[in-house]
Amino acid sequence: MKKRLSFLTGMLCLVFLNGAGQTKIGSDSAHHASERVADSRPKTKGFEIERTRLKQRRLIAEIEETTQSIKDYLRRGIDTLSMRRELIGIDHWDSLARAANHPDVVTIPSFRNVTTTARILTGLRTLMVRRKATLEKYADALDHYTYVLDSLRADSLLTSLPQDEPPATDDLVQRINTLTLLVQPVDSALARAALHVHTLLARASLQLKRADASLEHLGAVQNEISKATFSQEADYFWRMSGTPGEWNSVVEFSMLRARVVLLFYCAAHQTEIVIILVTLILCATYLFTLRRVLEEEKLLHANTAGQLVLRYPLLSAPVIVISLFQFILPDPPAILNFILWMTTALSLTVVFSHTVNGYWMRVWLAFLILFFVSGVLNLLLLVSVVERWAMLLLALGGSAVALTALLGNKHELRERRILYFIGLVLILQLASIAANLAGMYNLSKNLFTTGYSSLMIGILFLWTVRLINEGLGLSFHVYTLNDRRLFSINFEKVGTRTPYLLTAGLVVGWFILFARNFYVFKVISDPIKEWVLTPRTVGGYSFSVASILVFISIMGVAAVISRIVSFFASDRPRSRDGRAGIGSLLLLVRIGIMGMALFLALAAAGIPLDKVTVILGALSLGIGFGLQTLVNNLVSGLILAFERPVNVGDIVEVQGKVGVMKSIGFRSSRIGSWDGADVIVPNGDLLSGQLVNWSDNESSTRLELELGVAYGTNLRRVETLLNEILKKHEGIIDKPAPAVLFQGFDESAISVKILFWVTQYKDGSRVRSELIVSIDDAFRQQGIIMPFPQREVNVRKIAPTPEPPALA
Known part of the structure; x- marks a missing residue:
């Protein structure tokens, strides 16, 4: 009777485990089908039974392993309760944002209010998109686990009970009972x-659709307000009316929404903000380092005349960086612009406090x-009577x-363009x-x-140019440079002549901001x-002008950074204690900069890596046919950078010519000879030939x-x-x-x-x-x-030999 109950329990467990139907994973079905075909061949009965047992054990172990994986994933998965609360919060902010432009709340349409509402909804939409992507990823993982578990449970191998083998049947039923207790919860x-x-x-998708609809509506409202710019929206100034508590409610309403906009924008553009901070x-x-070097060399003026950028390096840096890098922030909100510009203006006030005369300082x-x-x-x-009065009085005062x-x-006034x-x-x-x-x-x-x-x-832009010129001019005097031209900038004129490229960029930036x-x-x-943003298709590849511009911009910035690193570090002389600098490591730094930039540029431009591999495959053919020398020089450059047999600033002898190693590039190196000429030597020749380094830090030079x-001279006395x-x-x-x-x-x-023996070869x-x-x-x-x-x-005078007599 117990055996029958055990058998019945096992069959019920099999029904539960097989409850998902007869669906199977394609690979498993094909695998078992092939095995059944193989099993159709005549074999002994004992061998077939043993083989079936082995398969059942493996299947049960796979179900147990999958079940444990599901338990671990559910334990590590997202907190759906917190996610639900967050979506409820998004609903709340979405309702407040849309209600802020309701006719009962806003009697006079304000462009700033509509724009702020659109920014809040844009931030909410970005948050919705991220949460929706997280939920979709989690849902796909759950669906995958469900499919795998159902496929394993539906395997017909579990119902293949051994016949005429009661011990084997009892063992299988016991295993299935244990498996049921594990799988069911x-x-x-x-x-x-x-x-x-x-x-x-589903809720996140609904929120996203509602946000898109609200943003589309707000865009239409913005266009209507913009088109009605020269239309009367409020009462004439002499007919204004308002309530005593109006001002307080307007301030509270505006500050709350400004704070929300700032938080949403910073959360959505963390990368750009980190770039600015770094x-x-x-x-x-760098400015602190430059100041310290000038102090050590006793070149820093007491009144910092011509060295204003180094008076307060911690304040000069925000003026330069924020003025130039604010353009990487896409359409920042008004409160962020105000914070950045006010910070820069206060820093600049302290920087030139002792330079500008009293009259123009008061004007500033x-x-x-x-x-x-x-x-x-x-x-x-929101519109208020107090604000309109403040605008009128401040406009009169500014005029x-x-x-x-x-x-x-x-x-x-030194700068008349002000x-x-x-x-x-x-x-x-x-x-x-008047308006x-x-x-x-x-x-x-x-x-x-x-x-x-x-x-x-x-x-701010005019002073930024001046501070940059001073910084570059001081850098030129501090660093010993072999190539005083970086792109189109002549550093001998830095400080007296503004670089045209920088000036043009800031002028264009000012016009855009205005x-x-x-x-x-x-x-x-x-x-x-x-x-610029419209996608275009060429063959099987889709691209846009924006993606191309992003790719070019990233690579261009990386090239500039690489050149600047070489400009300020590659040609620095050896320190006073004789230790070499980082000259030979600059090649690795430049390769790292360009490699990281290439990766970021490909990712930002959306260029698929499989296309890149095709291009590299085509280049490999060219390397095999005609670029062996170029590749040899490139690889030799890497070897020189890693092994460092020679450093920048070392005195070397190559093929009988002595000079100073000025730079180690990707393909070739530059050696400055004693007669002032620069000798370009391929990196492959440096490794394959005989290279003598006379600047070894461990020994001196014998002459x-x-x-x-x-x-007849007394040799002891000579000695x-x-x-x-x-x-x-x-x-x-x-x-x-x-x-x-x-x-x-x-x-x-x-x-x-x-x-x-002398300390240095050059002496x-x-x-x-x-x-x-x-x-x-x-x-x-x-x-x-x-x-x-x-x-x-x-000198002897030889008598001339007499001529023989002529024959008759």
């Missing part, structure tokens, strides 16, 4: 997790205060300050006053904030943006000097005199000690060889020359003669 948990995830996924740290570090401080207040007002999203500056003392920005401020503030009085609120606020921001950005505040910029830029003394001369010379080291050797009896003199010629002079003076004073070969020439 995991299967239930897997089903519940899949249900929760698919429910959350660049800021590197720039500050007045405009700085106006810029700060206008920036705060620009964060207000007065601008008019005073234009009519004031301009002789002490007057153009001040004139623009005057025009825009007067226009803002405010006429009830054109959006136009008035746009002109009001644009005037002060354009002035501030213009002055024009994007007006609707006409959107009309012009939208078609260009669409043309020789030969001379001769006349026969003593030469040793005294060698010992007194400062350029000759004591260990190894110099030596005086008598070589032999020559034809007209006794030959003498002097061996001495050998000077030391040898000074020794010759000292020895000649000493020998003259002591009456020692250094003979030289003499020859006597006797």
Whole structure:
């Protein structure tokens, strides 16, 4: 009876394990089918039973392993409860963002409010996309595990019970009972997790569609407000009315939304912000290093005249970095722009506080205060009476300050181009006053904030160029450079002449920052943006102009960084203690920079790696046929960089020519000869030929000097005199000690060889020359003669030979 109950229980477990149907994994079905065909061949009954048992054990072990994997994955998986709460929070913010533009809340349409709402929804949409991608990935994994587990349970091998083998049947039933206890809770948990995830996924998809619809609607509202720029939106200034608590509610509403926009934007653009912070740290570090070097060389002026960038390196760095790298932030919100520009302006105020005269310093401080207040007002999203009064008074004050500056003392103003920005401020503030009085609120606020921001950005850019020029000029004097031209910039003129490329880039950047505040910029830029972003297909590859520009930009920036690294590090002389720098490692640094840039450029441009492998395969054919020498030189360059048999700044001898190693490049190296010429040597020749390094850090250089003394000279006296001369010379080291050797009896003199050691090979010629002079003076004073070969020439006049008599 017990056996029958056990058998019945095993059959019920088999039904449960086989409950997913007869679906099988294709590979498993084919595998078992082939095995059944093989089993059809005549075999002994015992062998077949044993083989079936082995297969069943393997299948049960695979189910157990899969079940454990599912348990581990469910344990490590996402927290669906937290995800649900986050989606509820997204729903809440989405409702608040859309309700902020409801006609019951907003009576006068504000372009800033609509734009802020669109930014919040854009940040929410980015968060939704990320959460949806996470849920989809998790749901796919759960579906995969469900499919695998069902396929294993549906295998008909589990129902193949041994016949006429009661012990084997009992063992299989026991195994299946244990397996059922293991699989059942995991299967239930897997089903519940899949249900929760698919429910959350459906909710996220619905939120994403709703956000897209809201953004499309807000875009239409923005266009309507922009097109109605010159239309009256509010009451005339003299007809304004408001409630006492209106101002407080407007400020609270605006600050809350500004904080949300800033958090969403920073979360969505972490990479760009990290790049700016890293660049800021590197720039500050370099300026501190440059200042320390100038202090050590006693080249830093007390009043930092011409060295303003080094007065406060920690404040000069934000001025340079933020002014240049703010353009990598795609369409930043107003609050982030305000924070960046205000930080830069305050840093610049401290930097030139002792340079600008008192009159223009007061003008700058007045405009700085106006810029700060206008920036705060620009964060207000709803129309209020207090704001319109503040805009009117600040516009009047800014017009007065601008008019005073234009009519004031301009002789002490070094940078006259600032007057153009001040004139623009005057025009825009007067226009803002007129628009405010006429009830054109959006136009008035746009002109009001644009005037002060354009002035501030213009002055920041002008001082950025000056600080960069000073930094590069000081770097030129600190570093010993062999190539003083980097691209099109002549560093001998840095500090007195602004690089055209940098100036043109900042001018274009200023126009973009100025024009994007007006609707006409959107009309012009939208078609260009669409043309740049539109995907195009050539053969089987899709690309866009934006992807190509991104690829070129990344590689161009990497090339510039690589050249700058070489410019400031490759040709630095050896330190005073004789240690070599990082010259030979620069090749590895440049290869690392270009390799990382290539990887990022391919990823950013969306270029598939399989296409790259095809190109590399085609290049390999070219290498096999005609580029062996080029590849040999490239590989030799890597070997030189890794083994470091020679470093930049070493004195080397190649093929009998001596010079200084100036740089080690990808394909070739540059050696500066003593006569001033640069010898370009392929890297392959440096390794295959004989390379002599005279700048070994572990030893000195031995030199020789030969001379001769006349026969009959007291050689002991000559030896003593030469040793005294060698010992007194400062350029000759004591260990190894110099030596005086008598070589032999020559034809007209006794030959003498002097061996001495110097610290550096480059000092050998000077030391040898000074020794010759000292020895000649000493020998003259002591009456020692250094003979030289003499020859006597006797000229004899030979009588002409008489001609033979002529024959008759």
